Amino acid sequence: xxxxxxxxxxxxxxxxxxxxxxxxxxxxxxxxxxxxxxxxxxxxxxxxxxxxxxxxxxxxxxxxxxxxxxxxxxxxxxxxxxxxxxxxxxxxxxxxxxxxxxxxxxxxxxxxxxxxxxxxxxxxxxxxxxxxxxxxxxxxxxxxxxxxxxxxxxxxxxxxxxxxxxxxxxxxxxxxxxxxxxxxxxxxxxxxxxxxxxxxxxxxxxxxxxxxxxxxxxxxxxxxxxxxxxxxxxxxxxxxxxxxxxxxxxxxxxxxxxxxxxxxxxxxxxxxxxxxxxxxxxxxxxxxxxxxxxxxxxxxxxxxxxxxxxxxxxxxxxxxxxxxxxxxxxxxxxxxxxxxxxxxxxxxxxxxxxxxxxxxxxx
Numbered sequence: 387x388x389x390x391x392x393x394x395x396x397x398x399x400x401x402x403x404x405x406x407x408x409x410x411x412x413x414x415x416x417x418x419x420x421x422x423x424x425x426x427x428x429x430x431x432x433x434x435x436x437x438x439x440x441x442x443x444x445x446x447x448x449x450x451x452x453x454x455x456x457x458x459x460x461x462x463x464x465x466x467x468x469x470x471x472x473x474x475x476x477x478x479x480x481x482x483x484x485x486x487x488x489x490x491x492x493x494x495x496x497x498x499x500x501x502x503x504x505x506x507x508x509x510x511x512x513x514x515x516x517x518x519x520x521x522x523x524x525x526x527x528x529x530x531x532x533x534x535x536x537x538x539x540x541x542x543x544x545x546x547x548x549x550x551x552x553x554x555x556x557x558x559x560x561x562x563x564x565x566x567x568x569x570x571x572x573x574x575x576x577x578x579x580x581x582x583x584x585x586x587x588x589x590x591x592x593x594x595x596x597x598x599x600x601x602x603x604x605x606x607x608x609x610x611x612x613x614x615x616x617x618x619x620x621x622x623x624x625x626x627x628x629x630x631x632x633x634x635x636x637x638x639x640x641x642x643x644x645x646x647x648x649x650x651x652x653x654x655x656x657x658x659x660x661x662x663x664x665x666x667x668x669x670x671x672x673x674x675x676x677x678x679x680x681x682x683x684x685x686x687x688x689x690x691x692x693x694x695x696x697x698x699x700x701x702x703x704x705x706x707x708x709x710x711x712x713x714x715x716x717x718x719x720x721x722x723x724x725x726x727x728x729x730x731x732x733x734x735x736x737x738x739x740x741x742x743x744x745x746x747x748x749x
Contacts, residue, residue: 390436391529391587395594399604407501409437412606420703423612425603426576427704427746430535432602433610435582436590439503440528441496441510445519448492455513456486457632457641457648463488468556468573470640472632473509474650478657480626482506485573487558497530499622513649529590533597534580534613541600542570542581545593550581564596575610577617577746615698615709618668618742624680624697625666625711634662634716636741664694665719668743669727669736671708676734677701678710678727685726686718689733693718696727702743709743710736 387410396403401412412434414422425431443452452460458471468487472480482502487495498506507523514521533542543550548561550570559570566589571582583593598604611621620626625635632641633654642648643655671678678699683692694714702709710727718725723738 388437390434391590392434392436392531392594395591396434396604399598401604401606404607406437406607409500411437412604413608414606415604419606419608419612422603422605422609423616423703426535426578426605426609426613427744428536430533430537430541430580430597430602431576431605431609432594432597433532433534433605434530434594435532436529436587437500438530439496439498439500439506439523439525440530440584441498441507442522442524443494443496443519444492444522445517446492447517448494448519451514451517451519452486452494453645454517454648455510456484457650457654458486459642459645460486460488460494465490465493466558468558468571470556472626472637472640473506474632474648474654475628476649476653478631478633478650478653479628480622480630480632481509481628483620483622483626485571487569487571489558489569495524502622527587529585529587531583531585531590531594531597532574532576532580532610533583533602534574534576534578536579538578538580541597541602542583544600545596546570553581564593566592568593575617575619576613577619577742577744578613579746611698612700612703615700615711616702616704616742616744617746618711620666620711621698625713630713631657633657634664635666662716664713665716666697667712667714667719668739668741669696669699669710669712669725670705670739670743671710671727672735672737674707676727676729676732676736677708678729678734678736683728684712684714684736685728685733687724687726687735689726693725704744708734709739
């Protein structure tokens with residue numbers, strides 16, 4: 387199993403470690419997932435996301451390569467800015483969803499999902515052959531710490547050499563944190579305000595430990611998944627897959643078909659013209675003890691033929707209810723529609739709910 391440079395720090399904090407792909411990562415730290423979710427929602431939580439991948443793109447044709455590769459419009463980025471995007475295959479399936487950072491002229495950084503790293507590297511490398519660029523996998527030497535919650539900016543600022551004043555969502559600032567050189571990225575995956583601190587892997591323990599001393603609650607993968615679902619953020623392998631189109635998922639803002647060309651563009655345009663057949667919706671369970679899970683089948687209230695499936699589901703500690711993201715037929719996607727989720731043979735009522743389930747400071 388692979389370990390991040392914070393592995394020993396996790397063990398000292400009593401983390402329950404689990405297998406996550408090729409990595410051994412903290413599930414939780416012994417106080418329960420609900421406690422970690424509450425800490426992030428009410429004060430500050432920290433997450434080791436060093437298993438994510440980082441690819442650097444440099445060279446005179448860096449922007450041309452990126453514009454061909456992703457759905458969003460990277461030409462809009464100025465140095466110090468970032469954007470969310472999708473990477474598609476030729477048939478419009480999602481290879482990965484990524485964050486792209488513009489670090490300078492002809493100098494870009496992709497952060498990719500850990501489970502997609504090898505697949506992404508192969509795809510990026512194949513596409514790069516047609517461009518004069520330098521593509522570097524910086525993942526082995528990079529650590530990433532997410533600091534999220536209402537107190538995140540204040541706590542990081544107390545350790546930070548540079549001022550974070552004026553740092554907006556999806557902007558980047560270079561500084562030393564706890565004496566270590568870092569890029570501070572105003573991004574996150576929890577629905578709360580906060581930053582992600584990118585540094586060399588050898589510097590991560592000092593930054594992590596300094597945050598713990600300040601009272602930041604270490605949070606594991608389980609809490610992170612609950613938080614992102616409450617905020618209605620898609621997760622690759624669940625809402626986004628290689629075999630399904632992103633059309634109908636509410637991500638049109640990240641798909642710029644006005645660009646003259648990107649991989650998968652023609653398929654996206656055709657599917658949109660043909661009409662949206664499936665939509666991603668939020669479901670809130672009406673019964674307190676009904677907890678939806680991935681893969682469970684959804685029916686109309688009249689219990690006729692199935693109309694979709696749950697892509698992600700959990701019990702929300704913040705809302706005190708079962709919630710889910712689901713792909714369903716577009717004709718059943720109106721807010722307030724009553725549906726049925728088959729939870730291990732039990733027919734449980736769910737209501738189509740406006741997203742996000744929880745609206746934090748980052749919305």
